[in-house]
Amino acid sequence: MNIHKIVLPTPFPVGDVNVFLVKGEALTLFDAGPKTTEAYETLKTGIRAAGYEMKDIDQVILTHQHPDHAGWIDAFPKANILAHEYVDHWLRQKPEFLEYRDQFYQYHMIRQAVPERYIEKMLQIRGELELLGTTPLTHFIQDGDEMPGHPGLKAHYTPGHAQSHLIFVDEKTNTAIGGDLLLETISSNPLIEPPIDLSMDRPKTLLQYHQSLTLLKDLNVSKLYTGHGNEIENVNELIDFRIKRDHKRAKQAYDILSEPKTVYEVTQKLYASLYKSELGLTLSKTIGELDYLEQEGLVKVELVGDVLIYSRT
């Protein structure tokens, strides 16, 4: 793969994001950074440093819909924009979708026994969407598709961190563009998001995420270009490490369940120093661990009124 990495600043706690310019029969930008002035200038400079201009980009392909990756699709009005179909809901930001999204989060936070004042606050956080592009997709990518202009570069659907998440594997070199599926120094969070079919069913994101990591392991990728930080060469070793750490965290959640508890109560104990400032993130992580314990038959869940109560089996 003829690949050129460009590192863009983001205003998010995660820090910089990587985007990749790949020259094949087409000139393709993988991911596009957040829609900030700083990221735009850095992107333009980076594309020039690789010997091209913004207008030379034929297509932008997105790994997933998060705003640190999907902002500056708006900078390429003539390019094709390709991603998983789910991304389109977030780019179009139709009032019906935004309302559905709020209802989805509200419904689940009530079940998790999140105090009402926090639910209100969480629903008001719309800031993230402002840094997301609004150019609709021109093409939807499905699992197994070959990328136009890049023979042998195939998409693999890898949900968990995001419901739209794709990685792109070059079958000739066994290298891959991995988005946020696996990162060198930080763990990717299995964020709770509305499901692909836009029902109220909650995807079990940690279980999805581990399945996606297992798929990546089976692909035996020799070099992974990541969304944040350095490239990874010991891919399979790092996958084992990440899964083991999640299971350790699940054991802690199990210990906390010596008495039946709500998701919110488990989160308060499991992430005592973090849950107040990072409620969405820590709830997602807790739910992931509880889903895992439930799948293992160690924990059961029961609906009492509007609230889910988790207890040991």
Ligand SMILES: [Zn+2]
């Ligand atoms: Zn990211």
